[in-house]
Amino acid sequence: MTVHAELLAKSRVFAALSPRTQRSIAEKAALAEFSEHVDLYHQGDPPAPLFILLSGRVKLYRQSKENCQILALPVPGDCLGAESLSTGTASPYSATTLTPTTAVTLSPEVLQILMDEHPDFQEIFLRLITDRLKQFVTLVHDLAFRDVTSRLATVLLARADSEGQAVEGGVVFDRLLSQQEFADMVGTAREVVYRTFKRLEDDGLINLSRQSILIRDSAALRAIAQQETR
Amino acid sequence: MSVSLQISPEDLREIPAFHALPDEQRMSLAVVMVRRQYSAGQIIFMEGDEAGSLWFVASGRVKIIKQSLNGRVQGLCLMDRGKCFGSCPLFDMEKNPATAQALNEVTLFVLPEAALEQMRAHDPHLVKALLHIYSQRLEHLARVSEVLGAWTVPDRINDCLLTYADRAALEPVVELTQEKLASLSGTVREVVSRHLRLLEKAGIVRVEPGRIVILNVDALLPPCACEERRKPA
Structure with a gap:
């Protein structure tokens, strides 16, 4: 499928490129559709293509046998992939779709050409890497200094901010993740997440349903999220 | 200055x-x-x-x-x-x-x-x-x-020992205090010192003032060891 330059403007970072660079990228890009639970790339693989997420949700994670840590949940407009293009090393993490997903893709070969021909694209690529880096610094901070309740509160608030919809009684967003995946996000066991969710629900801070999560008291949740217990 | x-x-x-x-x-x-x-x-x-x-x-x-x-x-x-x-x-x-x-x-x-x-x-x-x-x-x-996020504390300490050991030496040495080791592996000194005593008893490391000598590198690899962990840091 051909890609129109307008699609690139859906991504915050690509929108900043010159029209000439945008056209040049669009010519070399492909449009791809994925169903849910499809692996986009694996930790340990050679450098992956770059995906500009147009719709759908993806999880980025590292896994070693039974242990998994979810690193990020990009939203439409975000980019992922090509993390190890500059070093030529293996992909530092895996990406799997959580829902049906569409994305503009740029192969590693094309990325290399774009970087050589368009200096402004190099800057964009640097920005993508440093943005992700910033996220990981925060994640490491949270994993090191906050307890499970505070980390779960942080995850819920971040999702409410980026994808929540104001409704009567609070802010609601798609549940998207299984109990196990929530555990993989906050770095704990499934049972602990289950208990933590239950406590937040009993205290009237959230409502949990099969499909969605309602934040009822974001001020109280924010207070929990900001606690550094360690 | x-x-x-x-x-x-x-x-x-x-x-x-x-x-x-x-x-x-x-x-x-x-x-x-x-x-x-x-x-x-x-x-x-x-x-x-x-x-x-x-x-x-x-x-x-x-x-x-x-x-x-x-x-x-x-x-x-x-x-x-x-x-x-x-x-x-x-x-x-x-x-x-x-x-x-x-x-x-x-x-x-x-x-x-x-x-x-x-x-x-x-x-x-x-x-x-x-x-x-x-x-x-x-x-x-x-x-x-x-x-x-996903590893147990003992695995984290072992991994830290391997990451920061001078692997070029015949007997790899970690030139770090237990305090620093604790900080790098996200735990406290007491837990590191307890774990090191266990490793020492099993003949896997030798604890010396201000440094740890690794006697058995393979025993420190986590059960899920992938190749990257074998590489020197």
Whole structure:
């Protein structure tokens, strides 16, 4: 499928490129559709293509046998992939779709050409890497200094901010993740997440349903999220 | 006190990020960069400080740490010769996200923020070098997140021993105090010391003042060891 330059403007970072660079990228890009639970790339693989997420949700994670840590949940407009293009090393993490997903893709070969021909694209690529880096610094901070309740509160608030919809009684967003995946996000066991969710629900801070999560008291949740217990 | 001195283009050959740079590029870098010396324990910059320079380790070791409001310290990484840290304005961050502290006698080459910004605008080679640096850091932090979030404490301590051991030696040695080991593996000193006693009893390590000698590398590999962990850091 051909890609129109307008699609690139859906991504915050690509929108900043010159029209000439945008056209040049669009010519070399492909449009791809994925169903849910499809692996986009694996930790340990050679450098992956770059995906500009147009719709759908993806999880980025590292896994070693039974242990998994979810690193990020990009939203439409975000980019992922090509993390190890500059070093030529293996992909530092895996990406799997959580829902049906569409994305503009740029192969590693094309990325290399774009970087050589368009200096402004190099800057964009640097920005993508440093943005992700910033996220990981925060994640490491949270994993090191906050307890499970505070980390779960942080995850819920971040999702409410980026994808929540104001409704009567609070802010609601798609549940998207299984109990196990929530555990993989906050770095704990499934049972602990289950208990933590239950406590937040009993205290009237959230409502949990099969499909969605309602934040009822974001001020109280924010207070929990900001606690550094360690 | 830190002392500033001149740097020669030859000095910069030692820095991997500058390997691919053309000679004239190294020349112009050498003109704008300065040399700084720090003694063991000295703070290079603090988390929250405004500081935009890019720092390269010419010799010695620097630790990059984060500190909680309660004073607990989490090590992010140890930077040895050739490694690079700092330069947060590139991230749109006004403040340093972590603290850098000299672990021993350290010599650093510093690229000041103004020079960095100016060179970056005119020089695709430098942007390439930066991309390389930050991609490496991204890989490292992805791994730190997994280890902190998904690994058990004993596995984390073992991994730390392997990561920071001088693997070139016949008997790899970790030149770190138990306090530092605890900070890097996200736990407290008591837990590290209890775990080391177990490892010592099993004949896997020998604990000496200020250092740990690894007697059996394979026994420290986690059950899920993948290939990357066998590589020296």
